[in-house]
Amino acid sequence: MKNYLILFFLGLGVSSCGFLSEEAYQAEFSELEEIVDRLEDQGALMSQSLDSIAHLYEHQIANYDSLLVYADYDKYLIEGPFSTATPGSDSTKSSIIVLNTTSDRERALQEVAATNFLDEHFSDFVRKNDLVAQVYSNSALQVSRVYPCYDHKNIVDPNIDVTQFNFYYAANEINNPSKGLVWIPDAYVDPAGRGWIVSLVHPIYKEDSLFAVLGVDFTVDDVIYNYLQDFEGEYLLVNAKGDIVAGKAGAIENISMPPLKNHVYRETVKSENFRVSDFNLFQSRSKEVRQMAQDFLLKKSQVFEFQEEKNLKAALCYPFQEIDWYMIQIIPNS
Structure with a gap:
């Protein structure tokens, strides 16, 4: 990325810009x-870890008949x-749902x-x-x-048909013919009740x-709290459609978006009335x-200087x- 920056500044001629020096x-x-x-470093580590679980998963189910013979049918x-x-009852267990939409409950x-x-690998993944x-x-x-266990009965x-959600079909044969890891760039409401999230999935x-889709979720709240708040300045994380995936409150207010619940974006994205279309540039x-x-998103520019917004x-x-x-x-006016 360093070379990219050098080439960018050589080509841009930022010294001609009137607001900030080069x-x-x-x-x-x-x-x-x-x-x-x-x-991206954090994402790469997650990808490697999830890829390892995926390979183990596929290796195990390649011997599916043996799994059935030695399976612990009494665990759940x-x-x-x-x-x-239930949450907190057993840290080694997941929440299991055999959805009513299954074609064969006995096989499920x-x-x-x-x-x-x-379960063991999921627990280790979350711990690390x-x-x-x-x-x-x-x-x-x-x-x-x-995993971890959550209040699935009440949430x-x-x-539902799980195959109709983007965290499933984004990894299917049509949308992911390479059969590898896929990032889902659009934030969506988690059916498990954890608010607005982004996902990494693997078929x-x-x-x-296609036997299943393996996935890991990150909450928008965590992106804000663990990364953006560590830096001075006002930042927005947006996808290619202009949706604000995460953002600091000051940045969102400065660009004339709707009022924030409690003036905090991380609270707003937890609220039931949040609509992603409201927070689109x-x-x-x-x-x-x-x-x-x-x-920025269509012309791929990297600098925009405001003329009318005081x-x-x-x-x-x-x-x-x-x-x-x-x-x-x-960058607001001081």
Whole structure:
């Protein structure tokens, strides 16, 4: 990325810009780069860990008949769609749902027992990765296994079809023919009740058929709290559509977005009335902010200087390499 920055400044001619000096731009871009690097480094570690579990998962189910023979059918008690394990009752267990949409409940219950080996690996994964909200497997037979255990009986509708959610179909044969890891760049509401999240998923194949999708979730709240709050300045993390995946309150207020619940974005994204369309750069009340979004996301510019917004000086944009996201710094007038 360092070479990218050098080439950027050579080609941009920032000394001709009227608001910030070339040195000031370089300093701000260096901080943007650090934020992006930290997030991408964390993502790379998560990817490697999830990939390891995926390979183990596929190796195990390649011998599915043996798994059934030696499976512990008594580990989980399933009452209706739900396992009886509750949060805090047993840290070694996941929450299991055999959804009502399964095509074969008996086979699904067998699958629960055959895949109990995942619990140990899920627990280890969460223990080693502080930012992980949950790790899970959702199968073609509509078996959902989520760790750590959560209040699934009161949160999840047992009549959903898990294959219709993006954390499943983004990894299927049509959308992921390479059969590898896939980042889901759009934040969405977690059916398990953990608010707005982003996901990394990996398909699991048994022979030539999609057996399940393995996934890990990160909450928007954690992205804000653990990364953006460590840096001075006002930052926005947006996807290619202009949706604000995460952001500091000051940045969001400065670009004429809707009022924030309790003036804090991380509280707003937990609220039931939050709509991602409300927090899209192209929906800003400011014509210049909408133009900034077009320049950054469509024209791939990296600097935007405000002319009409009295409270804003400039904005800088830095792209991610592994996911179609952008880190934007909003620079207000002092």
